[in-house]
Amino acid sequence: MTSRVPAPAGARRDVSSRVTLLIASLFALAGFLWPLVATAVPKDAQAAVPVLALALVPIAVVALTLTVDRQMHSATTVALLGMLTAVGAAVRIAGTGVGGLEAVFIVLILAGRAFGARFGFLLGMLVISLSSVLWGGIGPWTPFQIFACGWVAAGAGLLPRITARSQRTAMWLEVLMLAGYGILASYAFGLIMNLWFWPFAVGAGSDISYSAGAPLGQNLASFGLYSLVTSTLTWDTVRAVTTAVGILLVGPAALAALRRARIGSARHRRAPGATPRSTVPRGGGTRTHLSTARDEAEAPQTAQRPSARA
Amino acid sequence: MRLTRLAALRTAILVAVGFVVVRVLYRIVFGGADGPGMLLVDLPRLRLSGPFEHITLLGPVTSGGVALIAWGAVPFALVVLAFGLLAVVFDLRTLAARGAVRGPVRTVSRALVVAWAAVPALVGSVARVRTARRLRGERSAASLLVPVLEQSVERAIALGSAMEVRGFAATRRAEPDCERPATVHSASLGYDGSWSLVDVDFDVAPGTLTVVTGATGSGKSTILDALSGLFQHVAGGEQQGIVEVAGVSRALIPPRETAGFVGVVAQSVRLSFVAATVREELGFALANRGVAAIIVTARVEETARRLGIQHLLERSTAALSAGEACLVAIGAALIEHPVLLLVDEPLADLDDSARATVIALLDELAHQAGVAVVVAEHAIHGWGTRADVWLEVGDGTLIRRNGAELGRLNSDRSQARPAHHRPPPVGAAPIAEIRDLTVTHGDVVAVAGANLHLCGGEVVALRGRNGAGKSSLLLATALPTQRGAVFVDGCDVHAVGRRERPSYVALVPEQFDDLFFSTSVEAECRRADRRTTTGTTAQLFAELLDADPDRASDLASRHPRDLSAGERLCLALAIQLTARPRVLLIDEPSRGLDAAARALVGRAMVAAATRGAAVLMATHDEDFAATYSTRTIRMAAGRIEPVTVTS
Numbered sequence: 001m002t003s004r005v006p007a008p009a010g011a012r013r014d015v016s017s018r019v020t021l022l023i024a025s026l027f028a029l030a031g032f033l034w035p036l037v038a039t040a041v042p043k044d045a046q047a048a049v050p051v052l053a054l055a056l057v058p059i060a061v062v063a064l065t066l067t068v069d070r071q072m073h074s075a076t077t078v079a080l081l082g083m084l085t086a087v088g089a090a091v092r093i094a095g096t097g098v099g100g101l102e103a104v105f106i107v108l109i110l111a112g113r114a115f116g117a118r119f120g121f122l123l124g125m126l127v128i129s130l131s132s133v134l135w136g137g138i139g140p141w142t143p144f145q146i147f148a149c150g151w152v153a154a155g156a157g158l159l160p161r162i163t164a165r166s167q168r169t170a171m172w173l174e175v176l177m178l179a180g181y182g183i184l185a186s187y188a189f190g191l192i193m194n195l196w197f198w199p200f201a202v203g204a205g206s207d208i209s210y211s212a213g214a215p216l217g218q219n220l221a222s223f224g225l226y227s228l229v230t231s232t233l234t235w236d237t238v239r240a241v242t243t244a245v246g247i248l249l250v251g252p253a254a255l256a257a258l259r260r261a262r263i264g265s266a267r268h269r270r271a272p273g274a275t276p277r278s279t280v281p282r283g284g285g286t287r288t289h290l291s292t293a294r295d296e297a298e299a300p301q302t303a304q305r306p307s308a309r310a
Numbered sequence: 311m312r313l314t315r316l317a318a319l320r321t322a323i324l325v326a327v328g329f330v331v332v333r334v335l336y337r338i339v340f341g342g343a344d345g346p347g348m349l350l351v352d353l354p355r356l357r358l359s360g361p362f363e364h365i366t367l368l369g370p371v372t373s374g375g376v377a378l379i380a381w382g383a384v385p386f387a388l389v390v391l392a393f394g395l396l397a398v399v400f401d402l403r404t405l406a407a408r409g410a411v412r413g414p415v416r417t418v419s420r421a422l423v424v425a426w427a428a429v430p431a432l433v434g435s436v437a438r439v440r441t442a443r444r445l446r447g448e449r450s451a452a453s454l455l456v457p458v459l460e461q462s463v464e465r466a467i468a469l470g471s472a473m474e475v476r477g478f479a480a481t482r483r484a485e486p487d488c489e490r491p492a493t494v495h496s497a498s499l500g501y502d503g504s505w506s507l508v509d510v511d512f513d514v515a516p517g518t519l520t521v522v523t524g525a526t527g528s529g530k531s532t533i534l535d536a537l538s539g540l541f542q543h544v545a546g547g548e549q550q551g552i553v554e555v556a557g558v559s560r561a562l563i564p565p566r567e568t569a570g571f572v573g574v575v576a577q578s579v580r581l582s583f584v585a586a587t588v589r590e591e592l593g594f595a596l597a598n599r600g601v602a603a604i605i606v607t608a609r610v611e612e613t614a615r616r617l618g619i620q621h622l623l624e625r626s627t628a629a630l631s632a633g634e635a636c637l638v639a640i641g642a643a644l645i646e647h648p649v650l651l652l653v654d655e656p657l658a659d660l661d662d663s664a665r666a667t668v669i670a671l672l673d674e675l676a677h678q679a680g681v682a683v684v685v686a687e688h689a690i691h692g693w694g695t696r697a698d699v700w701l702e703v704g705d706g707t708l709i710r711r712n713g714a715e716l717g718r719l720n721s722d723r724s725q726a727r728p729a730h731h732r733p734p735p736v737g738a739a740p741i742a743e744i745r746d747l748t749v750t751h752g753d754v755v756a757v758a759g760a761n762l763h764l765c766g767g768e769v770v771a772l773r774g775r776n777g778a779g780k781s782s783l784l785l786a787t788a789l790p791t792q793r794g795a796v797f798v799d800g801c802d803v804h805a806v807g808r809r810e811r812p813s814y815v816a817l818v819p820e821q822f823d824d825l826f827f828s829t830s831v832e833a834e835c836r837r838a839d840r841r842t843t844t845g846t847t848a849q850l851f852a853e854l855l856d857a858d859p860d861r862a863s864d865l866a867s868r869h870p871r872d873l874s875a876g877e878r879l880c881l882a883l884a885i886q887l888t889a890r891p892r893v894l895l896i897d898e899p900s901r902g903l904d905a906a907a908r909a910l911v912g913r914a915m916v917a918a919a920t921r922g923a924a925v926l927m928a929t930h931d932e933d934f935a936a937t938y939s940t941r942t943i944r945m946a947a948g949r950i951e952p953v954t955v956t957s
Contacts, residue, residue, distance in 0.1 A: 065415055066415065069417045073417045073479045075471070075473035075479055075544075075566065076467070076470035076471075076544060077417070077470075078421050078470070078473065078478070079424060079465075079469035079470035080466040082421040082422070082423070082424025082427075082428060082466070083428050083465055084462065085425035086428035086462070089425065090436075106455075126421055129422070130422060133318070133397065135321075137321065139325060139393045140386070140389050140390060201336060202333065202336050202340060221361040224361075225362055226336075229339070250455050252829060253827075253829050254455065256829045257456060257459045258459065260869075261466060
C-alpha cells in the first residue's frame with residue numbers, strides 16, 4: 001500500500017487559475033498602458049481615464065490575490081513565502097539607502113525560477129507590500145509596483161527549461177538566461193512604471209506631456225524621451241547591472257539553496273547506511289512524488305521544474 | 311507601533327512635497343516654465359528634431375509659471391497624502407494577523423505574519439553569517455546572501471512542518487481510536503523506491519514511554535516522521551506496510567488532519583516556532599482551528615501551569631533559553647491533549663538540570679497522564695528505568711532491546727584516547743594568553759575580566775552551565791574587539807589583519823554550518839585553499855574523517871549541508887585548520903552527535919593538539935570533556951573559577 005492518490009480536481013483548478021491569472025494580468029496591463037489606450041476613448045470620457053487606471057490596478061491586485069490565495073494554502077508554501085518575503089523586504093530596504101540599487105530583483109527572479117510563476121507573483125506582491133509598510137513608501141504607485149514586481153518574478157518562472165549534456169553546463173546556461181532576463185526585466189520594469197506615471201509626473205500642457213488628442217506616434221515619442229531622460233539611462237541601467245551581476249554571482253548557489261526546500265526535509269531524514277544518497281536528485285530534481293496533499297497541484301512547482309543539477 | 315505609523319504619514323508628506331518639486335523640475339527641463347510674474351531665469355530653448363520635433367527643451371522660467379505648475383501637481387500630491395493616511399488608519403500587521411485565521415486571504419496574510427515574525431531571526435542570521443565570514447576571513451557579497459537564503463529555506467522547512475503538524479490548512483479532521491496510539495506492521499520506509507528501513511514492527515500502548523535509539527543518521531527521525539506523517543506527506547517519502555496512528559492510516563491521512571490527537575515536538579525547536587510570543591505559540595493549534603479566543607486563553611494557561619511556564623507566557627519565542635524553548639515546544643504539542651506525543655531528540659541542546667526537567671516531564675506525561683510518548687534519542691543515559699520500551703534502529707530495521715543491553719553503547723570511554731597524546735609538561739611556555747578580557751552585550755556582562763593561558767599540545771575543556779559566558783569568551787578570543795586582550799605567540803590578535811588572523815587563532819562556532827558558503831564539499835575546500843597550497847583542505851578533511859579514498863571522493867561532489875552532522879563538523883574543522891592556527895577554539899563540539907561521530911571529532915581535536923596547537927573547547931558534556939581534555943576550566947556567571955582540575 002503506497003501513498004498515492006490521483007488529483008484530477010487539482011489539474012482542473014490549475015487550468016482555471018491560469019485563465020484567471022491571465023485575465024487579471026490583462027486588466028492590470030490596461031491600467032499600466034492607459035496613456036496609450038486613452039486616445040481610443042471618446043472625448044467626453046477621457047477625463048475619467050486616469051482615475052479609472054488608478055482604480056483598475058488595485059482591483060486587479062485584489063482579484064488575483066483572492067484567486068491564487070486558496071490554491072497556495074499549504075503549510076510549506078506559506079512558510080517559504082513568509083521567509084522569502086522577509087528576505088526580499090530586507091534586501092529592498094537595505095538597497096533603498098544606496099539609491100536605486102534594488103537588489104530585490106535578484107531574490108524575486110531566483111525565487112520565481114525555483115518555485116514557479118504563481119509563487120513568484122505572490123512573493124513580488126508581498127515583498128513590495130511589506131517593504132513599503134516598513135519603509136513608509138506607500139502611495140498610488142504601490143499597486144503598480146506590486147504588479148510589476150509580481151510579473152518580474154512570475155516571468156522567471158515561465159522561462160523555458162534548460163537541458164544540456166552536463167549538469168554544470170545546464171546550470172550555467174540557466175544562470176546566464178536568468179541574468180539576461182534580469183537585464184530585460186529591469187528595463188521593462190522601468191518603462192512600464194514610467195508609462196502609467198508619465199502623465200502624472202509632467203502634468204498636462206507641456207511639449208512632452210501626454211496629449212489625449214494627439215496621434216499615438218507623437219505620444220510615444222514624448223514618452224520615449226521622458227523615459228530616456230528620467231530613468232532608462234540612470235536608474236534602470238543601474239538596476240539592470242546590479243541584477244545581472246548579482247544573478248551571475250549568487251545564482252548557482254542561491255538556486256541550489258532554494259531548490260533544497262521541496263525535498264529539503266527529505267535530506268535530513270535520510271538514512272545514510274541503507275540508501276545510496278547519490279541516487280537522489282538533489283536540488284529539486286525531476287522527481288515527481290505524489291502525495292495526498294490537497295494542494296499538490298498548486299504547490300510550488302519545483303518538482304516539475306527543470307533543475308540544472310538533476 | 312503608533313510611532314512608526316505616524317512616521318508613515320510623515321514620509322507621505324515628504325513624498326508629496328517631493329512630487330511637486332520633481333514636477334516643477336521636469337517641466338523646466340521639458341520646455342521651461344513660462345507664464346505671468348517675474349522672470350527668474352531665461353534658459354536658452356533647444357528645439358529637437360526627427361520624431362521629437364514637437365518637443366523643446368528648457369526655456370524661460372517665471373514665478374507665475376512655477377506657481378501654475380506646482381498648483382497643477384497638487385491633486386496627485388493629495389492622492390499620495392491619502393495613501394499615507396490609509397497607512398496610518400489601517401495597520402497591515404493587525405489586518406494580516408486577523409486575515410491569517412479566517413477569510414479569503416489566509417495564505418497571503420499568514421505569509422505576512424510569518425515574514426514579520428521572521429525579521430528578528432533574519433537579523434540574527436545576518437549577524438551570524440557576518441561573524442562566520444570574519445572567522446573564515448571572507449568578505450564577498452555572495453558569501454552573505456547565499457548562507458542567509460540557505461538558513462531562511464531551512465527555517466521555512468522547519469516552520470512548514472511545524473504548521474502542518476498543528477493543523478494548518480486542514481479541511482477535515484480524522485477521528486482517533488485512543489486505545490491504539492500507534493501500530494506499525496511490516497512497514498518499509500524509503501525514497502525513490504529504495505528502502506532505508508524495512509520490516510519495521512512495533513506497537514505503542516497508551517500510557518507508555520518508548521525511546522527510539524540508534525546512531526546519528528540511522529533513521530530514528532524517519533520512524534518519528536513516519537508516525538507524524540511528515541515523512542509521507544511533506545518530505546516525499548514512500549511507505550509500504552501498515553503505519554497507523556490512533557487507528558488512522560498514515561499513508562492516506564496527512565499530518566494536518568491528525569493534529570487533534572498527535573502532538574509533535576521537532577528536533578530543532580527554535581527553528582520551528584511559528585508565533586512571536588509564547589502565548590500565541592502555545593495556542594497556535596487551537597486558534598488555527600478557529601476555537602474561540604476565550605477558550606484558547608484558558609487552555610493555554612492550563613497547559614502553562616501544568617508545565618510550570620506561566621512566567622514565560624508573554625515572552626518572545628526568540629528570547630527563550632534552550633531548556634525553556636524545549637518546554638514551550640512540548641506545551642504547544644500538548645495543547646490539543648494528544649493521544650500520541652512524538653519528541654525528536656529533546657535533550658541535544660540542554661544542560662544537565664534542563665535534561666532532568668524534560669525527562670521527568672515526559673515520564674509524568676506517560677505514566678500519570680496516560681499519553682503514549684515516543685522519544686528519539688541517541689544519548690540513552692538519564693532515561694534509566696523511566697522508559698518502558700527501548701527500540702534500536704540499526705542496519706535498516708528496528709530491534710526491540712532492553713535498557714541494560716544498551717548501557718555499553720554511547721560511552722566515550724570505550725573509544726580510548728590515542729596513546730601518543732600526552733599533556734604538555736608542567737611549566738611549558740604558553741602560546742596563547744588572554745589578559746583581562748571583558749565582553750558585554752548591552753547591559754549584560756557576558757565575560758568579566760577573564761585571564762587564561764593555553765599551551766601547545768593541550769586540549770582544554772571550558773565547562774559551565776548554559777549562559778555562563780563560554781561562547782562569548784571563545785568568540786572574543788577569535789575576534790577580539792579590544793586591544794591588548796588576546797595574545798598568540800606574543801602577537802596581539804586584535805592588530806592582526808583579516809587574512810593573517812586564521813593562522814593565529816581559528817574558531818569553529820556552535821552553529822558550524824554557518825562556515826559553509828559553497829554548493830559542494832569540493833568547492834568549499836578549494837575556497838579554503840585560496841591562501842595555501844591547493845588540496846590542503848581536502849586532504850585534511852579526509853584525514854579527519856579517517857575515511858577510505860572512495861568515501862572521501864564520494865563526499866567531494868555533495869552539498870556540505872547534506873553530510874551527516876559528524877562529517878559536517880569535520881569539514882568545518884578542516885576549513886578552519888587549513889591555515890594551521892596556533893590556537894583552535896571549538897564551541898560545543900559533541901552537541902547532538904552519537905558515539906561514533908563524537909569519537910571522530912574527539913580524535914580530530916587530539917590530532918590538532920598533537921601537531922602543536924592549543925585546543926580550547928566549550929562543552930557541557932562531562933563524558934566528552936573527561937575523555938579528550940587534558941585540563942578543565944570552569945566558568946560561572948561570566949567569571950572563570952579559580953580552581954582548575956587536571957584530569
